[in-house]
Amino acid sequence: MFAGYRDPEHTAAAFVDGYFRTGDLGSLDDEGALTLLGRAKNVIITSTGRTVSPETWEQAVEEHPWVAHAxxxxxxxxxxxxxxxxxxxxxxxxxxALPEPAGTGLGILDLAADSVVHDEIERAVALANATRSPGDRAQHWRAVVLPAEHSERFVTPTLKLRRGALLDAGAPMIDELYSATASPRRRDTIRKGN
Known part of the structure; x- marks a missing residue:
């Protein structure tokens, strides 16, 4: 598409074997067709050494009309x-409609108050999990509502999720997902971010 950058060092860092490094991950099938699998910067490496590209799962959950991001x-x-x-x-x-949050900050909105909402989100997660191998599925999940007054903190102008911001704000909630004492009912609650 282009010969390179003005600075030869930048060009050398951006190209491998004559190909521009876009940051996309992909695979070639037997016929040479390329399938994009996600972005290299989003790859998850678990503590067991498993490498997971999350985009397929995320896109499957986001197909539900009540889901903005996953x-x-x-x-x-x-x-x-x-x-x-x-x-x-x-x-x-x-x-x-969503129930009012209990407490302040990351107040919990109990999905049990509306089983239809709970079941719909659970169905979206189950459908996404069905498209993945067992080690690439979400074992537990939480649904959150991002506060409108701070939406730019979590979403870019092009409406992409700021993963780092959500990971930082949701750190206590994420820790609960990995807690051995987390109850099954509480794992499926809606939380409101800061």
Missing amino acids: MLVGTDRPYLTGIVVVDAEALASTPH
């Missing part, structure tokens, strides 16, 4: 978990 988590952890960002506007336009 993120697979598991770097340096024994297994994968998921964070599902609920689209509050889409959900508000249905008869299933």
